[in-house]
Amino acid sequence: MEAIPSQASGTLWSFRLANGVARFTAGFKVIARNRLALVGLGLIIVGIFCALFAPFLVTHDPYEINIAERLQSPSFAHWLGTDFMGRDTYTRMIFGARTAFQVAIGAVVLGAMFGIPIGLLSGYFGRWVDMAFMRVMDSILAFPGRLLAIALVASLGGGLFSLYVAIGVNSIPSYARIVRGAVLSQKEREYVEAARMTGEADTFIMFRHILPNCMAPILVRLSLDFANAILTESSLSFLGLGFPPPTPSWGLMLKEVSPFLELQPWAAFFPGLTISLMILGFNLLGDGMRDVFDPRQYQR
Amino acid sequence: MLGRYIIQRLLQLIPVLILVSLIVFLIVHMIPGDPVLVMLGVDPEVGASYSEEQYRELQHMLGFDRPVYIQYIRWLGRVLEGDLGLSLQSRRPVVNILMERYPATIYLAISAFITVILIALPAGIIAAVKQNTVTDYSAMGYAMWGQAIPNFWLGLMLILLFSLKLGLLPSIGYASPLEYPFRFLQHVFLPAIVLGTSMSASVTRYMRAEMLEQLSQDYVRTARAKGLPPRLVIVKHAAKNSMISIVTVLGLDIARLLGGSTIVETVFTWPGVASLLLEGIYARDYPIVQGAVLIIALTYVMINLIVDILYKWLDPRIKFD
Numbered sequence: 001m002e003a004i005p006s007q008a009s010g011t012l013w014s015f016r017l018a019n020g021v022a023r024f025t026a027g028f029k030v031i032a033r034n035r036l037a038l039v040g041l042g043l044i045i046v047g048i049f050c051a052l053f054a055p056f057l058v059t060h061d062p063y064e065i066n067i068a069e070r071l072q073s074p075s076f077a078h079w080l081g082t083d084f085m086g087r088d089t090y091t092r093m094i095f096g097a098r099t100a101f102q103v104a105i106g107a108v109v110l111g112a113m114f115g116i117p118i119g120l121l122s123g124y125f126g127r128w129v130d131m132a133f134m135r136v137m138d139s140i141l142a143f144p145g146r147l148l149a150i151a152l153v154a155s156l157g158g159g160l161f162s163l164y165v166a167i168g169v170n171s172i173p174s175y176a177r178i179v180r181g182a183v184l185s186q187k188e189r190e191y192v193e194a195a196r197m198t199g200e201a202d203t204f205i206m207f208r209h210i211l212p213n214c215m216a217p218i219l220v221r222l223s224l225d226f227a228n229a230i231l232t233e234s235s236l237s238f239l240g241l242g243f244p245p246p247t248p249s250w251g252l253m254l255k256e257v258s259p260f261l262e263l264q265p266w267a268a269f270f271p272g273l274t275i276s277l278m279i280l281g282f283n284l285l286g287d288g289m290r291d292v293f294d295p296r297q298y299q300r
Numbered sequence: 301m302l303g304r305y306i307i308q309r310l311l312q313l314i315p316v317l318i319l320v321s322l323i324v325f326l327i328v329h330m331i332p333g334d335p336v337l338v339m340l341g342v343d344p345e346v347g348a349s350y351s352e353e354q355y356r357e358l359q360h361m362l363g364f365d366r367p368v369y370i371q372y373i374r375w376l377g378r379v380l381e382g383d384l385g386l387s388l389q390s391r392r393p394v395v396n397i398l399m400e401r402y403p404a405t406i407y408l409a410i411s412a413f414i415t416v417i418l419i420a421l422p423a424g425i426i427a428a429v430k431q432n433t434v435t436d437y438s439a440m441g442y443a444m445w446g447q448a449i450p451n452f453w454l455g456l457m458l459i460l461l462f463s464l465k466l467g468l469l470p471s472i473g474y475a476s477p478l479e480y481p482f483r484f485l486q487h488v489f490l491p492a493i494v495l496g497t498s499m500s501a502s503v504t505r506y507m508r509a510e511m512l513e514q515l516s517q518d519y520v521r522t523a524r525a526k527g528l529p530p531r532l533v534i535v536k537h538a539a540k541n542s543m544i545s546i547v548t549v550l551g552l553d554i555a556r557l558l559g560g561s562t563i564v565e566t567v568f569t570w571p572g573v574a575s576l577l578l579e580g581i582y583a584r585d586y587p588i589v590q591g592a593v594l595i596i597a598l599t600y601v602m603i604n605l606i607v608d609i610l611y612k613w614l615d616p617r618i619k620f621d
Contacts, residue, residue: 036444139319143593144559144600147577148323151593154581155330231450235563238452239578251452258456262464272453280448 030292037288043281050097060088062095062248071264081266083257087246089267093274095248100278103163104229108222110168115175116218120206122176123183130180137173146170149232153241163242167232171225178221182214216293223286227279234275250275305612309605316601321379324594325372328362328586336364339388339584361386379594385587394591398573402595405572407477407484408565409557411492412499416553420500421546424507425539428515439504446501451560455494455567462490472569491568495560499553506549510542547614551607555600 031037050057059079066086074081080089118137122130140148149166156162186192187210195205236242237251245252250271257267331338336359340350362385363371378385384394427439463471469490475483514520515538523533558574565575573592580588 135315136319138316139323142316142320142601143323143597144556146559146562147593147596147600150562150577150581151324151327151589152330154589155327157332227448234450235452238450239563239566241581251450254453254456261456261460265460268453268456268460272450272457275450275453276445276448279450280444283444283448 027289027292031285031288034288034291036284037291040281040284040286040288043277044285047097047278047281048101050094051101054094054098058088058091058094060091062087062092063246064088071260071267073264073266080270081264083253083267084260084264089253089270092248092253093250093271096250096253096271096274097278099243099247099249100230100233100275103160103167103233104226106160106164107167107229107233108171108225110164111171111225112175112218112222114168115172116179116211118172119176119179119181120183120211123180124187124202124206124210133176134180137176140169140173146232146235149236150239150241153236158242158244163233163236166236167229170232171221171228174221174225175218178217179211179214182217183210186210186213216289220286220290220293223282223289227282227286230275230278230282302609302613306609309608313601313605317598320597320601321376321594322372324590324597325375327590327593329368331586335586336362339586341584358388384591384594387588388585389583389588394587397576397588398591398595401571401573401576403476404474404570405558405561405565405574405596406599408488408491408495408561408570408572409554411488412495412557413550413554415492415496416500416503416550419496420503421507421539423500423504425511425534425542427504427508428511429534431512436508439508443501443505443508446497446504449497451494451497452563452567454497455490455564458490458494459567474569474571491564491570494567495557495564498560499557503546503549503553507542507546510545511538514538514541548611551611554607555603558596558600558603 031041064087066082068086069078069082070084070086072078072082072086078088078090080093083089083092118133122133143151148170152166152169153162156165183206192205192209195209200209233242234249234251234254237249238255239251240255243249243252245256253271254268257264257271261268328335336355337350339358339362340354359365363374366374382395384398386392387394387397390397423439423442427436430436459471462469470487471490473487475487477484477488515534517538520533520538523537524530528537561570561572562574562577564570565572566578569575573595577589577592577596580586580592
C-alpha cells in the first residue's frame with residue numbers, strides 16, 4: 001500500500017522535472033536567438049570559470065611581491081604586466097573574479113531573500129502591511145545609488161559581511177516592488193481563488209502558487225543586480241571602503257595603481273576592462289531574458 | 301487640484317523623511333564596539349591614548365550618556381533647528397562646512413545633466429534615423445558600454461588621456477563658476493562627462509527606441525508624403541513627440557547623478573559634499589558623515605518631489621498612486 005503514494009509522488013516529481021527542463025530549454029533557445037544575450041552569457045561563464053578554477057589558471061602567486069619587477073608592461077613572463085609591488089596583474093585579476101562573485105552572490109541573495117517576501121506580503125495582504133513595508137522601501141530609495149552602501153560600510157566597517165549588507169540592502173526595494181506588482185496582478189486570478197477555496201494556507205498560496213508565476217521579472221532583476229553588485233563592490237574597494245589590501249579585488253587593484261597611472265597605464269587598464277566586461281555580460285543577459293519573458297517573443 | 305496634489309505628496313513625504321533621519325542617526329550607532337572610542341581614533345590592539353575627560357566630553361557631546369530613543373529625539377530636534385553638531389576634526393559647525401561644499405556638488409550635477417542632454421538626445425535621434433547602419437551600431441555600442449564602464453575607471457582613463465598625455469585639461473581642482481567661469485568649464489569638463497556617461501547611455505537607448513516608435517507612426521508618413529523636408533519631419537514632428545516620454549526618463553535619472561558624484565568627486569578631487577563624506581569616513585568624523593549623508597538624501601528626495609510635481613503641472617492626466 002505504501003508503494004503507491006511514493007510512486008505517485010515520484011511520477012509527479014519527474015513530471016515537474018521534465019516540465020522544468022522543457023521550460024529551461026525553450027527559454028535557452030530564445031536566448032540563443034538573441035546574439036547579444038549569448039555574448040553576455042559567454043562572458044558570465046568565463047567569469048564563473050575563472051572564479052572556480054583560479055588556482056589552476058594563474059601563472060604566479062597573487063600575493064607574491066617582487067619589487068625588482070614592479071610596474072612592468074605586458075610580457076611573456078607577466079601576460080598583463082605587474083602592479084606597483086611587482087605582483088602579477090593577470091594572476092590577481094583571475095583571483096579578483098573570486099572576490100567579485102563571492103560578494104555579488106552574497107549581496108544578491110540577501111537582497112532577494114528579504115525583498116521577495118516583503119513584496120509577497122505587501123502585495124498579498126495589502127492595507128497597512130503594504131503601506132508599512134512600502135514606506136520603509138521608499139526611505140531606502142530616498143538614498144541615491146551608492147550613497148547608502150557607502151554610509152553602511154562606513155559604520156559597519158569593511159569585510160565580507162558588511163559588503164553583503166551594504167550592497168544587498170540597496171536591492172531589497174527593487175525586488176519588493178517587482179514582486180508586489182506581480183502579486184497584485186496575479187492574486188485576483190482564478191487559480192489563486194481556487195487555491196483559497198480549497199482552504200490552502202496563505203503562506204502556501206504565496207510561495208507555491210503566486211511566486212512561481214512572478215519568476216520572470218525576478219530573474220531579469222537578478223541578472224541586472226549581479227552587475228550592480230559587482231560595480232558597487234569594485235567602487236567601494238576603489239574608495240578604500242571594501243576589502244583591505246592585499247586582497248585581489250578589481251576595484252582595490254585600480255585604487256592601488258592609480259598614483260602610477262602615467263608610469264604604467266596597463267596596470268589600471270586591465271582591471272577596469274575586466275569589471276566593464278563582467279557588468280556588460282550581466283546587463284546583456286538581463287536584457288536578453290527580458291526579451292525571453294516578454295510573451296510576444298513566444299508568439300513569434 | 302495641483303495644490304491638493306502637492307499637499308498629498310508632502311504628507312506622504314513625512315514618514316519617509318522620519319525613516320531617512322532614523323537611518324542617518326543610526327549610522328553612528330551601527331559602528332561595532334564603542335563608537336566613542338572609534339571616534340577618538342583608539343586602536344583596540346594598541347590600547348588607550350585618550351584621557352577620561354576627553355572620553356566623557358565626546359560621550360556627552362554625542363549624547364551617548366542617555367537612552368537611544370532620547371538621543372534620537374534630541375538629535376532630530378537639533379537637526380530641525382539646523383544644528384548638525386561640530387566636526388570632530390576642525391571643531392567647526394557641520395552645517396557651515398556643508399554649505400561651503402554644497403554648491404560644488406550641485407554645479408557638477410547640473411553640468412553632468414547638460415552633457416547628458418547634449419550627448420544622448422542627438423545620439424538617440426541619429427541612431428533611430430539611421431537604423432541598422434554603422435552610425436546606429438556605434439550609438440548602441442556606446443549605450444551598452446556606457447552603462448557597463450565603472451565611472452572611476454573611465455575617470456582615470458580620461459585623466460590619463462586628456463590631462464597626462466595630451467595636457468589639454470586639468471585633472472584635479474575646482475574654480476567657482478560665478479567668479480571664474482572659463483576656468484570652471486575647464487575643470488568641470490572631465491568630471492561632468494564621467495558623471496553623465498551612464499545616464500547618457502541609458503537615455504540614448506530610450507531616445508532611439510522612442511524615435512523609432514514615432515517614426516513608424518502615420519502622422520510621420522503623412523508629413524513625409526506631403527513633401528516636408530526630412531529634417532523638419534525628424535526634428536519638429538518625431539523628436540518633439542518623443543520628448544514627452546524622454547522628459548520622464550530624464551526626470552527620474554537626474555537625482556541619481558547625486559549617487560555617482562561620491563566616486564567622481566573623489567577621482568577628480570572635486571570639493572563637493574560627496575568628497576566631504578569620504579573625508580569624514582576616512583577621518584572617522586561621524587558628525588560630518590551624518591551631515592553629508594543627510595543633505596545628499598534630502599536633495600535627492602526634494603528633486604524627485606519637484607520632478608513629480610512638475611509632471612503633474614505639465615500633464616494633469618498623469619496619476620501617481
